[in-house]
Amino acid sequence: MKIHVLTLFPEMFPGVFGSSILKKAQEKGLVEIEVSNIRDFSDNKHKQVDDYPYGGGAGMVLKPEPVFRAVETITEGRKPRVILMCPQGERFTQKKAEELANEEELVFICGHYEGYDERIREHLVTDEISIGDFVLTGGEIPAMAVIDAVVRLIPGVLGQEASHIHDSFSTGLLEHPHYTRPQDFRGMKVPDVLLSGNHQKIEEWRMEQSLKRTFERRPDLLEQMELTPKQKEFIEMLKRNSAKT
Numbered sequence: 001m002k003i004h005v006l007t008l009f010p011e012m013f014p015g016v017f018g019s020s021i022l023k024k025a026q027e028k029g030l031v032e033i034e035v036s037n038i039r040d041f042s043d044n045k046h047k048q049v050d051d052y053p054y055g056g057g058a059g060m061v062l063k064p065e066p067v068f069r070a071v072e073t074i075t076e077g078r079k080p081r082v083i084l085m086c087p088q089g090e091r092f093t094q095k096k097a098e099e100l101a102n103e104e105e106l107v108f109i110c111g112h113y114e115g116y117d118e119r120i121r122e123h124l125v126t127d128e129i130s131i132g133d134f135v136l137t138g139g140e141i142p143a144m145a146v147i148d149a150v151v152r153l154i155p156g157v158l159g160q161e162a163s164h165i166h167d168s169f170s171t172g173l174l175e176h177p178h179y180t181r182p183q184d185f186r187g188m189k190v191p192d193v194l195l196s197g198n199h200q201k202i203e204e205w206r207m208e209q210s211l212k213r214t215f216e217r218r219p220d221l222l223e224q225m226e227l228t229p230k231q232k233e234f235i236e237m238l239k240r241n242s243a244k245t
């Protein structure tokens with residue numbers, strides 16, 4: 001996969017893209033990430049990329065010309081998805097990450113300051129993504145978050161192919177709890193079932209824990225899921241227990 005990032009602050013990216021799994025994914029040739037400065041695509045002699053908003057008001061607005069030119073130059077006639085980081089966009093989810101992980105090329109545009117000229121939104125981008133109902137100073141941190149979530153889903157990026165299958169949200173549920181050595185830490189013990197060696201029982205326990213955790217923390221996720229009769233029965237039991245307390 002090829003990922004382009006357009007930003008006014010390229011210096012923010014090397015730490016995140018040069019570490020851990022994102023770094024290894026690039027070294028393995030599974031993803032190529034290119035960060036470009038929108039300023040380099042300005043034809044203005046002062047490299048100006050923003051201007052005052054028509055109609056007045058506070059803040060500066062990202063001009064359309066350098067952003068259009070940047071996308072047209074880096075994509076060289078190809079038509080990849082162009083994603084605008086934007087607090088007004090579609091809320092980012094694991095499902096969206098899975099969808100984007102199937103693409104061969106992606107372009108991310110990071111806004112800054114007050115916002116961007118509306119013609120960028122209307123005529124250049126294919127997707128607008130928000131990472132939550134809050135406003136950051138720029139789209140760089142949101143783009144890093146989305147790129148991280150997407151890249152780890154590219155086959156071969158995670159050590160064990162299966163290791164994201166049980167992640168929270170991938171199954172529609174929150175993930176079950178994890179334990180590692182020691183078995184007894186200051187009297188706090190690892191559940192017996194995990195030490196039993198009985199894989200079927202361990203899987204059942206993990207599914208129940210996953211359902212319980214989702215029921216307690218994110219019941220909205222359960223409403224969107226197709227539960228098996230056994231899972232429904234377990235949720236009904238949780239409901240009866242919580243009604244008693």
Ligand SMILES: C[S@@+](CC[C@H](N)C(=O)[O-])C[C@H]1O[C@@H](n2cnc3c(N)ncnc32)[C@H](O)[C@@H]1O
Pocket residue numbers: 084085086087088109110111112113114115116129130131132133134135136137138139140142
């Ligand atoms: C200060 S914000 C502009 C907010 C804009 N005035 C508004 O109210 O929608 C500057 C830039 O940060 C990015 N940004 C801020 N919050 C974001 C969020 N929750 N998700 C994605 N991008 C965000 C966007 O690229 C945005 O253009």
